[in-house]
Structures are given as structure tokens and as C-alpha cells.
Amino acid sequence: MSQRFKDIDYIDLLLWLFRAVIIIIVIWGTVAKIFLGRGNAYTADDWIDFFVSGLSQGSLYALIALGYTLVYGVLFMINFAHGEFFMSGTMTATVFVALPLSASGFLDEHPIIGMLAIMLTAMLISIGVAVLTERVAYRPLRRAPRLVPLITAIGASFFWQYFFRGLYGSSLVPFPELAVLQGKYNLFGIEILKTRAVVVVASVVMLVGLYFFVMRTKTGKAIRAVAEDKDVAALMGIDVDRTIAITFATGAAMAGAAGVLYGLVFRQVHFFMGFVPGIKAFTAAVLGGIGSIPGAALGGLFLGVIEAVGPPLFLEGLGIPGGHQLKDVIAFTMLVLVLIFRPQGIIGERLAEKKA
């Protein structure tokens, strides 16, 4: 018995305490909210609204998180410039396609064709930026120590931010509002904002499509082979450089599409828009288990919902004013908790020695 206590050092104890405190705070807040009715009184519709907005925000995180997870899967590198792939496509598509189409009235006459054109432009620009970044900044560092490409990625992120600021200026650019997406759908008696519904549906379609691409197609299998062993993949005749470029392009395409959906919801874009969603999506990828595609999807949705439901639920229950402004605190507290207590993420596997 005394031997058992000897093995527990005080850091473990501190971590356990930390975990217990967080759990108690969350439970206490939740109980106080539900049973004591602290804070604002919300109706069932309000809660559904929180949940749905969390779901739509979360599906955006999921789409962006895929880029982090895919690149991490093949290169074991966190591509911090990924938020800029998200921004670059949308900024360009808004300025050169969305605004002109909206001004000419085409977007309201043919909303589907218009949106597809905007999305395609955004995806192509994002892919271009990603492939260029990979070729110029990352590929020469393939055999460098792991810290080097990480720092390069942060540099690339700044480069693209200020490159696009130089192109489009630093002011907010309004994203056009689509007439058909104004108002709400009524789904089994539940009112859902049309834009949010479109975001969720489009994201799910893309997530499923990507999963199919990676699991079933020859290129997808090559991506997984390269992720496991680059030398052996080359011995199979797989062009490793090309496959890595395709991986970046795939992640960037998802980010570009997510950017347009972001524009639909928030109706404005600017050169710095990639930063916070990028960091949040990175959090989501870690949360789900970085390297895992279902993990990124799950982590994104989970983060989005917790961010939206958490503040009215347990922050208000604790009597904290302005809970919604603290949603970032919740997100990053979760990141810290996951890194401490479950570094492999929700459904990730423990890293094999080779990758650790």
C-alpha cells in the first residue's frame, strides 16, 4: 500500500486535481443552470438554435481540420499556413467572382451556378497557394529536423496574410447575401437558418466525399501508403513528391470550400480571417486525433457544439457574465486538457515509436 503511494509523484497529483476541478466546474455550472435556473432563461428553441449554430460552425472547423490532419498524416508536420489557404481562396473568389456576380444580379437569378462558380474559384486558388507553398517552402526542407518546417510554416502564414493584404487591402470585404438563403427552413417544427443548413449539408457531403477519396481511390491509397513509409512507397512506383503535393491540394480544396461557406454565414471576409478558424481547426484536429480523418470531422463538430452550447450552459450557470465572449477560452482549455490527458485525441491511436 505504501509502495503504491510512493509511485504517485506530486505532478500526477496536481494533474488529477486539475482534471477534477475542471469536471466539477462544468458539472456545477450545468446543474446550477438547469436546476437553479441561473442566468438568462432560454426556451427549448433557443437551445436548438445554439446547437445548430454550433453544428454549422463545427462543420466548418471539420473541413479546415482535414487539411491539418492530412498533411500531418503524410509529413508529421503541422502546417500553420493552412488558415491562409482557407483565406486566400475565399478572398479572391469574393473580390473577383462573388461581388461582380452579385452586382450584375446573376447570383440571385442563378444562385446554384453562381455559388458553384464562387466555390470552384476559391478551391482552385487555395489549391494553387497550397501547392506553391509546398513546392517552394516545404519540399526543400523534407529532410530537415522537424522544428524547421514548423517555423517555415509560420513564416509562410505571415507571408500569405500580408501578400493578400497587399492585394485586397486591410478592410472588410462584404460577402454578398443570397436572396434564396434568407430566412429559415422549418424542419419537423424546428426552425433552422437556411445558411446554417446549407453549411452543414455541404460540409457533410464533402467530408464523406473526401473519406471515399482517401479510402477507395488509387490516389487515396497511395496517400495512405506514403503516410506509412515513403521509401517503400517509392519502391512500389508511387511518386512520393507528387502524392504529397496532392495531399496538400486536397486539404486546400476543403479549406477553400470552407472559406466560401464561412462567407455565407458571416457575410464578410478579410485578410486576417484565416487565423482564428485555422487555430480552432488545428484544435479540432488534435481533439479528434491528428492524422485521423474521422477524428478531424468528429473533433470539428464536437468543438463547434461545445463552443456554442458551453457558454449558455455552464458559464452562465456559474454566474459568469458575457459567456459567449469566452467561447475561445473553452476551445483552448479543451486543447490543453486533451494534450495533457489524452494526447492521441478522441479516436486517435497512440503514435508508434517511429513517428513520436
Added chain:
Amino acid sequence: MALLEVTDVHTYYGNIHALKGISISVAEGEIVSLIGGNGAGKTTTLRTISGLLRPQHGSVTLNGEDLHQYKAHQLVSKGIAMVPEGRGVFARLSVAENLEMGAYHRNDKDGIADDLKRAYALFPRLDERKTQVAGTLSGGEQQMLAMARAMMSRPTLLLLDEPSMGLAPVLVELIFSTIADINKEGTTILLVEQNAHMALQVAHRGYVLQTGEIVLQDSAKNLQRNAMVQKAYLGID
């Protein structure tokens, strides 16, 4: 002219001079075995031939064509396949997907399907486990998979790196009899082995490698009778 001609190859790992002027030739239809101790440069030789490493000096030709104008992944379509040391199966891909990767450079669907049937006929165990991920296979099964996967590219030259490593004696027998079968069907084989006993039994000719240099080359029969080989590699005093 020999199928594979390695001429005076020098390969470095950073500052380490791993291969110090190696010359090997393998004729069509042969099994040639490369034996030597740990760190002799056996794996380096294979990695140089398969294009994963670049020699600083010297040339490697297949059918007279210089191989080092190509990248590693382009050599597969030139007819070179390699079973790497430690088998190198893709642990998270299924058995069937691993085999499919072996035929990555090919586009003839019917031919691939035929070869897939042949691979499963050669190793029925793989057929039973085709939907299983390769990481859950036993060592012997992974070796079978690695060999079947290499054969999926229809190689003219198959490079095998320590196929017997870590396997039970029964499986070693099976692997070596399969090597002989593959050779009889027309594939030329360059075999690297620590198990010199088995290697010289199946091979036609052999080279002995010591610290990056070829110290001996002869027919497999003569090598088995050579006093130095017997003492150093066959455990016979």
C-alpha cells in the same frame, strides 16, 4: 551482356563511405546471392540499385540502360522490384490494398486481376486474409505479402533483402522454396542474406561482402566449399 551490371559503385551515408567500389553482375534467369555480416553494406547495395540511394561514383545498368537517370519510383516500370528489409508492408492498408500498391504503375486492369489471382494461389494464406489490415499479420505472413506485392509489378529483377529475418525455420524453408519457384517462372533474383546456408543452397552464384567491398565471388557450390566462407558464414570450423 548481363541483365544487371553494377560497376565500381561508391555510396556514402553522409560522411560514411559505405560501399567502396562494388561490382556485381547478374545474368538473366539467375539467382545471385550477396552474403556478409552486419554492416557489410548488403542493404546499402540493394538500396543503391533500387534508386533509394545515389552512388557518388560508378554506374548501375539494367539491360545496358543507366538506372541513375531515373528516380526510385520510376525504376519499377523499368522492371525492378524490391522487398525491403523488415518487409515494409503498409501496416494500416489491407492485404488486398498492399497488393494493389505493388501494381501501382500498371494500368492493365485484366492483367492486374490475373496477377492478383496468381499471388493468392502462390500464398493461399493471403487470400484468407485479404480484407485484414497488414499490421495484424504474423511475421511470416507479412514476408509472404511483401514478396507477393513485389511480384505484382511483374518485375524482371527482384531484389530481396533478408527475407528469412526473424522467421521460424519452417517458414524460412517455405520462403526459400518460393524464391526458387519465382525464379523458375523467369524472374531474375538478387538475394541479400545473413542466412548464408539457405542463400547458397538456392542461389546459382554468390558474392561475399565485407565492410563495403566484395572479397569473394564464385558459384554457390564453390562458395559452400570455401574454407573462409565455411568459417565466417556457415559456422563450420
